[in-house]
Amino acid sequence: MEKTTAILLLSCPDQKGIVAGISNFISEHNGNILDAAQYSVQPESMLFMRVEWDMDGFALACDELEDAITPLVKRFGMKWTIHFSDYIPKMAIFVSRHIYCFHDLILRHQMGEFRAQIPLVISNHLDMKPLADHFGLPYRHYPITRENRAEQEKKQIAELEREGVDLVVLARYMQILSGEFVGRYHDRIINIHHSFLPAFAGGSPYQQAYDRGVKIIGATSHYVTQTLDEGPIIAQDVIKITHKDSVDNMKLKGKDLERTVLAKAVRLHLEHRILVYGSKTIIFD
């Protein structure tokens, strides 16, 4: 039996007594802090904190917590979210025709790496349907043309809402989402880009890397914002290459990077380890 924990993520102007205030609040209600980390950024003087405690024996029920914490929130001017580990987040996967990121995600899901359900797989193609079927995942096919794009996206959003999806993962989904879509799932859409951003943003990054003659290639997972490839970066990794690596070879090597970097970002998000601050992420791992 795994124990239920609460995870509080907060940000506020840095000032004396915040850590004490939070830890007292938990302690007074008989909670045991399992993990806590904070970070303050200068010169902005902002504090960011993640604290996790055991709900076993905790004096407040989940729905009493908001009221109880309000005085503290007001005193310090906190922005906060709270998450309970007995809620299993819902993750939708968007995919086009590249199999490897998608396959990797669902294999990891099956092995228990992600604390998530997958109520929905959405694609503009039918290629991945047999695989989704094999793993028992509902597959929705929304072919996209220039004409039907807006309409199809509306239907996709309706699906996401109906299922109560918490996180959208773009596993090499080759369509650009509208500003409305992105705005609605602000900091809840994760994309994988096959370069070490900001180098080689946009299309064909491996071809760009080949043309420039770099000696390393990379992959970047980030939250999606309205400006392409400029969202807050969650995770990055690189691998060395040589002049002998053709574009096809780079793609081959890059696949391994893309899979692990995307999976890492998804895991960090699902474990509530990410705070977004401006165009950056603070990762409590």
Next chain:
Amino acid sequence: MEKTTAILLLSCPDQKGIVAGISNFISEHNGNILDAAQYSVQPESMLFMRVEWDMDGFALACDELEDAITPLVKRFGMKWTIHFSDYIPKMAIFVSRHIYCFHDLILRHQMGEFRAQIPLVISNHLDMKPLADHFGLPYRHYPITRENRAEQEKKQIAELEREGVDLVVLARYMQILSGEFVGRYHDRIINIHHSFLPAFAGGSPYQQAYDRGVKIIGATSHYVTQTLDEGPIIAQDVIKITHKDSVDNMKLKGKDLERTVLAKAVRLHLEHRILVYGSKTIIFD
């Protein structure tokens, strides 16, 4: 003007209220926590914590702190040390005839990477004397033979005591220290071993690596204990090699690893970021 901070390192059995207790203690005395991190290890159920706060405006003077914290220490059964950033630790470097780690340390020292003074360089050879002289570092020459080993070590210890040395760094010092020496500077002697321990402990690790045909070589910095190459590991890094790398090539590549891995360990120690627990280290970075 850099501000003075206090750093508290502690370990105790894990229990409710420790984080609150510590942060309250600091908060009540008008301290502002700048950084705090804790880690609890299971199933031993031990808690380790590092907390750093601003001494500016803090209600207790350095020498009042011990008395004030005693009730908390007793209540939770804490083992603790405290460090103030306005004390500059004293570091002695032991070196034999390999220049690169020694040179690297003193260059970093000169560039301000280490918060430390170097009151003493000790060597069983004279090779490094001109370099030490150039950098204005006191150089003591203790040639070692089988016969004079015990006697020379006594003199070295006397020097360390006289200078009030806090940390001994073995920058490729090719003599084995006695149990007495090691015991006296428990968790305060850092060594660099040129392999990814526990692989290739003992002599000629690059030759061992060559003979085994590994595809990576490494370096390990660790605290020295009475059993050779088995002390708590502080930092490790590796580099890839191929069949084409001769033992000499490995030495060349390894030098860069050894320098950065040793420097990292020294920096972590000087910033009071290491807690030793059994045969392991907990690194708060």
Next chain:
Amino acid sequence: MEKTTAILLLSCPDQKGIVAGISNFISEHNGNILDAAQYSVQPESMLFMRVEWDMDGFALACDELEDAITPLVKRFGMKWTIHFSDYIPKMAIFVSRHIYCFHDLILRHQMGEFRAQIPLVISNHLDMKPLADHFGLPYRHYPITRENRAEQEKKQIAELEREGVDLVVLARYMQILSGEFVGRYHDRIINIHHSFLPAFAGGSPYQQAYDRGVKIIGATSHYVTQTLDEGPIIAQDVIKITHKDSVDNMKLKGKDLERTVLAKAVRLHLEHRILVYGSKTIIFD
């Protein structure tokens, strides 16, 4: 249409004129060298070479090559093998109950990363059968007990022979193969071990790594020899960990390493890029 190439792997005592001898032989028969690499090891003074040329327009048919090259072979005392790219090697996968390496291999196979057929999946359990079925791979179940081990292995070998298997990949197969099996598939059985060998050979390497408190963990793919975990190393990689990583976390991180390191070794073998020399490998990549 991909072109057919010939790949010659050879070793012989180093002496003048070998490279010229080989390249002349190819040139005289109207072959175009696409890639060539050699390596000579000192002080043994042995030369190793891999040369690949285009068979299009080459004056000798595959079955004429052996006779034609004989004078050269005798002159230089060469040991050699030749491979033609229009032959697709046959690879058998042995697996127990861990899914990730197995799944990864067959996904890569499906994406065309391996120039190989998979005529046989052999397991001592039934767990992986549904997956093998989904990918259309013949699955043979040989439960192993202390009593039936020798007998079952005989049957496995008979299967391998019947299918003409060229390479056996142990994808976390948890049984130790007999000396006879290993001898018969000398330098043709690839295993993945979940540590950076020679550190943490034997069982539970992640537990061993945890107990020792290392700051990096690794994975090693190697040819299987009669001495456990001591065969020639083909590929290794590592990942950094911290004191916060539990054994379970190490397993999670290690899975990604194991998958990529095993896949790399399989690819190198299938592309005839490995020469074994004593207890080491020479990798022409």
Next chain:
Amino acid sequence: MEKTTAILLLSCPDQKGIVAGISNFISEHNGNILDAAQYSVQPESMLFMRVEWDMDGFALACDELEDAITPLVKRFGMKWTIHFSDYIPKMAIFVSRHIYCFHDLILRHQMGEFRAQIPLVISNHLDMKPLADHFGLPYRHYPITRENRAEQEKKQIAELEREGVDLVVLARYMQILSGEFVGRYHDRIINIHHSFLPAFAGGSPYQQAYDRGVKIIGATSHYVTQTLDEGPIIAQDVIKITHKDSVDNMKLKGKDLERTVLAKAVRLHLEHRILVYGSKTIIFD
């Protein structure tokens, strides 16, 4: 006694018989090939080759080689250079006020890592003079202002010519060289840039990296061309960072990268392992 070797670097349109032609030429004159590597790039169909052989017993003297190889050169349309290991290249170091790359280079030089002489250190400041003096290196001070730039550069070039300098290394030299200077030392000026190019070209790359919130930083060594930070890349490396790394911390971590990446590029150049093709390098290592 180290033996003298010849290193031939060549490029030409790919065609049958080149490798045979070259190895025959060496073999016929009684040379023993120690190392050879080639690479052909598609679809341009260009071949690049590096071959090294023992001059001991070779039938041609250095100055007879050019005539002897001419028929081969004409037949295949080769561009070529030849280098003999008994000539020690002359390397000038340009430095401003950052010590670490400069210090690292001269320490490596002293340890014998570079097959080079250093007849000249050139700086627009006096800061590094004591260090150069300590190592016995001639130091020339050319302060640069907007007005005297062109004139001072002329003097620098005159110094380089007088000393017969083969390679110019910019060890964090903070002045931009004129097109004339760059043109005259085409593919013979190596710079270190403190980012993984093409990301963060131009000034303050660590600040740029901080602002963008990347999770890795890097360093790039490249040949200098007339367009800033766009020359052919020789070596790159990266290190992971987190949100906790301030710009100052990045500088600290980056220093280690810059040193090793610059040293690697210098070593590759001095060992004649680099061929430049368009805006890229081919590295034979």
